[in-house]
Amino acid sequence: MEEKYTNRGLEIIVSTMNRNSLDFLIPMFPFSHFSNFSILIINQTNRDQILLSDYPSVRVINSFEKGLSKSRNLGIKNAIGKIVLIADDDVVFIENFQEKIIKAYNENQNATAICFQTLTKDGHFYSNYPKHQKELNNRKIRKVLSIELTCKLEDLRKHDCVFNELFGLGSKFQDSETFFFLKSIRHKKLRVIFYPFQIVIHEAFSSSDDAGSDRVIYARMAGYYKIHGIFSYLFLFKYMFFLFRKYNLPVSEIKKKFAIGLSGIYDYRLILNKKLDSRYE
Incomplete structure (x- = not known):
């Protein structure tokens, strides 16, 4: 060639x-x-x-x-x-x-x-x-x-x-x-x-390797909703299990991280509802 x-x-x-x-x-x-x-x-x-x-x-x-x-x-x-x-x-x-x-x-x-x-x-x-x-x-x-x-x-x-x-x-x-x-x-x-x-x-x-940080959890759950829609809630449960196994986080910390993940999903859904982004690119 x-x-x-x-x-x-x-x-x-x-x-x-x-x-x-x-x-x-x-x-x-x-x-x-x-x-x-x-x-x-x-x-x-x-x-x-x-x-x-x-x-x-x-x-x-x-x-x-x-x-x-x-x-x-x-x-x-x-x-x-x-x-x-x-x-x-x-x-x-x-x-x-x-x-x-x-x-x-x-x-x-x-x-x-x-x-x-x-x-x-x-x-x-x-x-x-x-x-x-x-x-x-x-x-x-x-x-x-x-x-x-x-x-x-x-x-x-x-x-x-x-x-x-x-x-x-x-x-x-x-x-x-x-x-x-x-x-x-x-x-x-x-x-x-x-x-x-x-x-x-x-x-x-x-910066993307800090999987247990609030910043990454919030962003990745928003991204999961962009890709998978309602199935992102299942990914959130799987992600919490991953954090529990990898970082041995206490249950109280897992609850906090779960709430942050939920807020990422919720905030991205609001953006979709306002037609400021599209799930498919």
């Missing part, structure tokens, strides 16, 4: 907050200066904390809105690369990550999104990844981290694939934004595949 994509066509969209210097990019690229890459920074900040760039390859948008999904969407709206790589400001890129991504797209030119692997700082895989390339279904995309995600920009814009701004850190429901983004891509009959290459290093813990 003829090679369609090159390193120059890859753009990294970095979400960050309250920056006034580009120095945070230095540890993200330990093998090369960051100006050697095409980068779009979305800096969610206030008017007293403005970020500027003197490098033509590094563009900056200072946004006065809050919310991770809003940051991602602003990046997608203003990106110029053929392929976009979603990134946070706490990742470390692995040398030759660009070549790995480009190779995957040249071998899979009909894929809209390709997901890769993350290594932890102690050199282990972040998750139990498949051993070989494969297409991801709705169950498998739940495990994808946003920092493992790349997409063809043309497909996203043509099919209006955006992050749901009700979900994600800083939003009403602070979890699951990557899952619903990928789910919307699959709902539009576009391909999401996994490719077994490591591209980033990250701490062995992410």
Whole structure:
């Protein structure tokens, strides 16, 4: 197959907050200066904390809105690369990550999104990844981290694939934004595949791993209702049993967590009733 994509066509969209210097990019690229890459920074900040760039390859948008999904969407709206790589400001890129991504797209030119692997700082895989390339279904995309995600920009814009701004850190429901983004891509009959290459290093813990926190319970139960409707109440019982087994929570704490889950379902149902979102994407 003829090679369609090159390193120059890859753009990294970095979400960050309250920056006034580009120095945070230095540890993200330990093998090369960051100006050697095409980068779009979305800096969610206030008017007293403005970020500027003197490098033509590094563009900056200072946004006065809050919310991770809003940051991602602003990046997608203003990106110029053929392929976009979603990134946070706490990742470390692995040398030759660009070549790995480009190779995957040249071998899979009909894929809209390709997901890769993350290594932890102690050199282990972040998750139990498949051993070989494969297409991801709705169950498998739940495990994808946003920092493992790349997409063809043309497909996203043509099919209006955006992050749901009700979900994600800083939003009403602070979890699951990557899952619903990928789910919307699959709902539009576009391909999401996994490719077994490591591209980033990250701490062995992410914000979505805190399964027992009030924030995650509230958001996930809202998300379960978005996916499963009335069956989300059954998932809530199963989730409480999971927390009881994994964290050995006392019954009094389980009752509190159950109430938080119910409120997540209730609040999302109100949003649906007001037609501010749709269960199906």
